[in-house]
Amino acid sequence: MGLLPLFVAIPLFSALLLGFIEHKKGIMHTLVMLTTSALVILAFATPLQRGFYFVGGHHPFVGITLMLDPLNRLLLIVVQILVFVASWYSIGYMEQYTAKSRYFSFVFLMLAGMNGIVITADFFNLYVYMEIATIASYALVAYGGKAHELEASFKYLVLGSISSLFILLGIALIYSQTAALNMMVVAQRLDVTNPITWLIITVFAAGFGLKSALFPFHSWLPDAHSSAPAPVSAILSGVLIKVVGIYVLLRFFYNIIGVDQAPLTLIAWLGALSSLVGVLLAMGQHDFKRLLACHSVSQVGYIFIGIGLGTPLGLIGALLHIVNHSAFKSLLFLSAGSVEYATGERNFHSMGGLAKVMPWTNAASFIGFTSIGGVPPLNGFWSKLILIIACVSSGQWILGLIIVVVAIMTLTLFPKIQKYVFLGDLPSKFRNVKESPWSMILPMLVLCFFCIVLGALVVVPVLRETYFLPAVQALLSGKWLGVFQNAP
Amino acid sequence: MIYALCIVLFLLGLYGVLVKKNLIKIIISLAMMNNAINLFFILLAYRKNGVVPILSFLQPNANLYETAVDPLPQALVLTSVVIGLGVTALMVALAIRLYYVYGTFDITKMRKLRG
Amino acid sequence: MTGMTIIVKTVAEWIKGFIIFYGVYIVLLGHLSPGGGFAGGVIIACSFIMMELAFGKDQAAKELSKHGSHLLDEYGALAILFLGLLGYFLPKLPFFSNVLMQKFSFIPFHILSAGSIPLINLAIGLKVSTGLYSVYIYLSHYDPRMQEDE
Numbered sequence: 001m002g003l004l005p006l007f008v009a010i011p012l013f014s015a016l017l018l019g020f021i022e023h024k025k026g027i028m029h030t031l032v033m034l035t036t037s038a039l040v041i042l043a044f045a046t047p048l049q050r051g052f053y054f055v056g057g058h059h060p061f062v063g064i065t066l067m068l069d070p071l072n073r074l075l076l077i078v079v080q081i082l083v084f085v086a087s088w089y090s091i092g093y094m095e096q097y098t099a100k101s102r103y104f105s106f107v108f109l110m111l112a113g114m115n116g117i118v119i120t121a122d123f124f125n126l127y128v129y130m131e132i133a134t135i136a137s138y139a140l141v142a143y144g145g146k147a148h149e150l151e152a153s154f155k156y157l158v159l160g161s162i163s164s165l166f167i168l169l170g171i172a173l174i175y176s177q178t179a180a181l182n183m184m185v186v187a188q189r190l191d192v193t194n195p196i197t198w199l200i201i202t203v204f205a206a207g208f209g210l211k212s213a214l215f216p217f218h219s220w221l222p223d224a225h226s227s228a229p230a231p232v233s234a235i236l237s238g239v240l241i242k243v244v245g246i247y248v249l250l251r252f253f254y255n256i257i258g259v260d261q262a263p264l265t266l267i268a269w270l271g272a273l274s275s276l277v278g279v280l281l282a283m284g285q286h287d288f289k290r291l292l293a294c295h296s297v298s299q300v301g302y303i304f305i306g307i308g309l310g311t312p313l314g315l316i317g318a319l320l321h322i323v324n325h326s327a328f329k330s331l332l333f334l335s336a337g338s339v340e341y342a343t344g345e346r347n348f349h350s351m352g353g354l355a356k357v358m359p360w361t362n363a364a365s366f367i368g369f370t371s372i373g374g375v376p377p378l379n380g381f382w383s384k385l386i387l388i389i390a391c392v393s394s395g396q397w398i399l400g401l402i403i404v405v406v407a408i409m410t411l412t413l414f415p416k417i418q419k420y421v422f423l424g425d426l427p428s429k430f431r432n433v434k435e436s437p438w439s440m441i442l443p444m445l446v447l448c449f450f451c452i453v454l455g456a457l458v459v460v461p462v463l464r465e466t467y468f469l470p471a472v473q474a475l476l477s478g479k480w481l482g483v484f485q486n487a488p
Numbered sequence: 489m490i491y492a493l494c495i496v497l498f499l500l501g502l503y504g505v506l507v508k509k510n511l512i513k514i515i516i517s518l519a520m521m522n523n524a525i526n527l528f529f530i531l532l533a534y535r536k537n538g539v540v541p542i543l544s545f546l547q548p549n550a551n552l553y554e555t556a557v558d559p560l561p562q563a564l565v566l567t568s569v570v571i572g573l574g575v576t577a578l579m580v581a582l583a584i585r586l587y588y589v590y591g592t593f594d595i596t597k598m599r600k601l602r603g
Numbered sequence: 604m605t606g607m608t609i610i611v612k613t614v615a616e617w618i619k620g621f622i623i624f625y626g627v628y629i630v631l632l633g634h635l636s637p638g639g640g641f642a643g644g645v646i647i648a649c650s651f652i653m654m655e656l657a658f659g660k661d662q663a664a665k666e667l668s669k670h671g672s673h674l675l676d677e678y679g680a681l682a683i684l685f686l687g688l689l690g691y692f693l694p695k696l697p698f699f700s701n702v703l704m705q706k707f708s709f710i711p712f713h714i715l716s717a718g719s720i721p722l723i724n725l726a727i728g729l730k731v732s733t734g735l736y737s738v739y740i741y742l743s744h745y746d747p748r749m750q751e752d753e
Contacts, residue, residue, distance in 0.1 A: 012680075012684055020674075056700045124567070135578060147589045147598075151598050154582045161579075162505060165498075165525060573735075577742070584745055
């Protein structure tokens with residue numbers, strides 16, 4: 001457990017150090033790659049059992065406690081790998097912007113915040129890390145400094161602040177009820193029959209629902225995620241909404257207030273609605289990145305359906321979809337960024353024939369499209385299949401039907417884009433387009449590899465039993481009772 | 489019942505964010521919501537005729553636990569004030585940039601994004 | 604335009620030292636009385652901002668430039684992180700533990716008490732004062748016609 005503080009300390013240290021080496025590009029790139037790859041290795045080196053780390057050596061009732069269990073570990077690995085890939089890609093991609101070191105500082109601050117959210121077991125600490133991660137992301141969305149980016153960032157900032165304040169209100173209410181902030185102690189002391197608890201649940205569901213773009217609150221996501229630079233969109237869509245919104249909501253519903261009390265049916269239906277709305281929004285777009293961002297809403301809806309079912313199979317589907325969606329959606333954002341880098345164009349109706357000049361990007365986005373559409377050997381297929389089986393086996397036929405309909409719509413949507421962007425005749429203005437540099441193609445190929453093999457996470461028994469089933473088990477073990485016994 | 493007033497202040501701020509058209513008024517409303525929650529935290533810690541929560545060897549106080557005010561919410565409020573400062577600074581910075589781009593603070597006139 | 608009238612400039616020059624002194628006092632006694640790094644840092648930043656308002660941006664840039672305050676800000680943050688990691692790298696002590704408190708004994712209610720908390724307060728004071736001042740100058744000196752060179 002001694003490794004846990006490093007997940008926050010190393011990115012913070014690098015973020016601060018980057019301010020001193022603004023003009024030395026070689027050192028900066030080395031530092032970025034060293035930091036992110038070291039974090040990937042550290043994430044794999046963390047132990048498999050549940051364990052705690054007491055910051056400052058204080059008693060868990062009064063101090064901050066860090067926690068690691070298989071669910072945390074799975075998300076920690078996903079976050080480190082995705083940020084590693086995205087920073088690798090940024091080294092080439094961010095050449096078109098100025099102030100690269102400040103960009104990497106923000107990315108590392110966001111990484112520190114996300115890692116903190118994942119490993120903390122203290123509510124107020126969670127709020128602080130959440131604000132670090134989201135403030136960095138507001139700044140990154142506005143990074144280009146053009147009118148629409150500023151506008152998207154302001155919209156995101158206002159809605160994000162409202163959701164943060166809702167969460168802070170919930171934390172204040174929890175403190176008023178239990179006089180504790182440690183999640184285990186709160187789980188022990190929270191009286192679920194009290195009407196205030198219902199207020200807490202409502203406020204938390206609204207706050208984290210806004211952060212993760214659940215159906216009635218989804219309007220900010222397409223703007224914010226499409227206006228950011230491509231690697232940042234990949235991080236935002238790939239892990240930030242899952243870590244900030246879905247992960248905390250999962251913990252809160254399953255481990256703190258208990259499954260019986262959680263409004264799971266409502267969550268499942270809101271998830272179904274947001275999957276429908278997201279895919280319908282995506283169908284009307286003609287901006288490549290904006291379409292992907294709209295489609296994120298629908299995939300988040302899938303995850304919420306799995307959470308809302310509350311069955312083991314539903315949870316397996318939801319967790320697998322969290323992992324898979326971060327692989328293929330970030331792959332697609334990176335390839336959209338690669339197309340934009342080479343052509344300077346995002347409207348895919350005015351593209352075409354790019355497969356001849358950009359073969360690698362073409363291949364990468366082909367794998368991404370087939371994966372997101374759910375073509376069998378790739379990873380998207382497995383999570384959708386498990387979610388459908390989970391819906392049917394728990395008797396929710398309509399939810400299963402909605403998943404099937406949305407999957408079919410997705411499957412028809414993406415070949416269309418592939419055709420518009422990469423196939424057909426090459427317009428004369430794109431004759432001189434060159435393929436993006438290798439520092440951008442290799443990260444995409446890494447994500448392609450993950451898209452192909454991640455289905456193995458449920459198929460291969462060793463992987464399933466090391467990484468996946470313990471994570472589901474950590475959720476299904478119910479409320480955290482009796483973890484820390486004696487009061488100070 | 490004094491707690492309800494904090495909720496009222498919070499909802500007033502929410503009303504301001506949702507209804508007002510001016511960027512600066514939105515920022516002020518968000519600051520108001522933040523302060524409502526800070527006030528709520530401080531009220532949670534308040535205890536009538538409470539003593540300073542310092543445990544000392546020089547002046548031992550046996551029933552400190554029963555009489556002292558709760559020190560933790562004050563630390564939390566300090567943190568939350570700092571975070572609020574950061575968010576407000578970022579919002580003001582964005583508002584200044586937006587003002588130079590559009591020449592107005594009216595959000596209904598900023599329509600570069602579709603939908 | 605170079606600042607305000609001579610009266611404002613003179614008064615600002617006089618009370619500048621007192622404000623900074625008061626801020627440092629609050630930072631140093633943060634572990635004994637109300638106050639601490641953040642409150643004291645804000646007071647120090649207020650004195651910088653007052654000088655900037657009274658004398659105009661050129662004079663202020665001579666005393667503490669944009670880049671200088673940015674660097675000091677980063678030094679403050681690094682100092683906090685270093686004090687936190689100090690506990691981590693010493694054997695058998697957790698992250699952010701009060702290292703000095705464990706190693707030495709102090710008399711309570713003295714200036715040199717409470718272990719490394721005064722040091723953390725100093726670092727926070729440095730970070731907050733320079734950070735707030737940078738926020739102020741970045742916001743007030745923003746000019747869209749002048750492309751940022753950094």
